[in-house]
Amino acid sequence: MVWPWLHLYICLQIPGFYTLLTQTPGHLPAQTNSKTEMLCEVKKEHTGVYWYRWSQERQHFEFLVFSNMLGKATYGTNVSRDKFSVHEARAHSSYTLHISHLHPSDSGTYYCSISQSSQLLLGSGTQLRVADALPLPPKTTQTPVSKKPVPRITKSKAASRTGPCSPLVWIPLAAGVLLLLLGLVPAALRLHRLRRRLWLRIHRQ
The missing domain is CATH 2.60.40.10 (Immunoglobulins)
Structure with missing residues (x-):
């Protein structure tokens, strides 16, 4: 049929x-x-x-x-x-x-x-x-987590000498300030003398 x-x-x-x-x-x-x-x-x-x-x-x-x-x-x-x-x-x-x-x-x-x-x-x-054989499901592989030791941050002697209170920092700074003051003294004296001369000229006239 x-x-x-x-x-x-x-x-x-x-x-x-x-x-x-x-x-x-x-x-x-x-x-x-x-x-x-x-x-x-x-x-x-x-x-x-x-x-x-x-x-x-x-x-x-x-x-x-x-x-x-x-x-x-x-x-x-x-x-x-x-x-x-x-x-x-x-x-x-x-x-x-x-x-x-x-x-x-x-x-x-x-x-x-x-x-x-x-x-x-x-x-x-x-x-x-x-x-005859069923396909195996794909294996899921996980990336192994590396157990590397975390490096410790240690302050070396050279680093400790370069801190904010280290002599290597404030000695050059003090020397610079001293040189600046020594340079300002002659300039101040010259300015004082110039002002005195101008004052004398004004009064003589």
């Missing part, structure tokens, strides 16, 4: 359908030979939940399993019952798909789906990536 796949393709192109069925997580990395699970929450009345897998490599949808309200499962062609199982919880509003014995060929995008008016409404999808 062609119509289920046609409606399935149409629903994939309409984001509005995603709000009725919510899947978590969106991306799911897993390692070979391990097991994993993904959750589907249904917000609309239904008679059961379908699970499909979209293979990007093979470019087609594959029907995996259908779980009805009574918990009875119907599997697709060549789908192993030991590999896939569906568990229902919370009054038929939450379904968990369990996948065991993972292999890289299990990689793909998994969709839960319900049937409404001859249409298949799809969930938001969970992208499963299976690899």
Whole structure:
């Protein structure tokens, strides 16, 4: 039959359908030979939940399993019952798909789906990536704090001699003041003599 796949393709192109069925997580990395699970929450009345897998490599949808309200499962062609199982919880509003014995060929995008008016409404999808070894998270390296000793400030003898009260400072200063005074004395005497001569000339006239 062609119509289920046609409606399935149409629903994939309409984001509005995603709000009725919510899947978590969106991306799911897993390692070979391990097991994993993904959750589907249904917000609309239904008679059961379908699970499909979209293979990007093979470019087609594959029907995996259908779980009805009574918990009875119907599997697709060549789908192993030991590999896939569906568990229902919370009054038929939450379904968990369990996948065991993972292999890289299990990689793909998994969709839960319900049937409404001859249409298949799809969930938001969970992208499963299976690899032989998962990439390790990057290590965060911290720069080691150097414990260098803080140098102590010590006053040397030469520094102590050059302080504000050091003889090397006030002796040249005193000598400069003395030379200045010695230079001012002759100038003062000359000025006094000049004033006296001017006074004598004024009185003689």
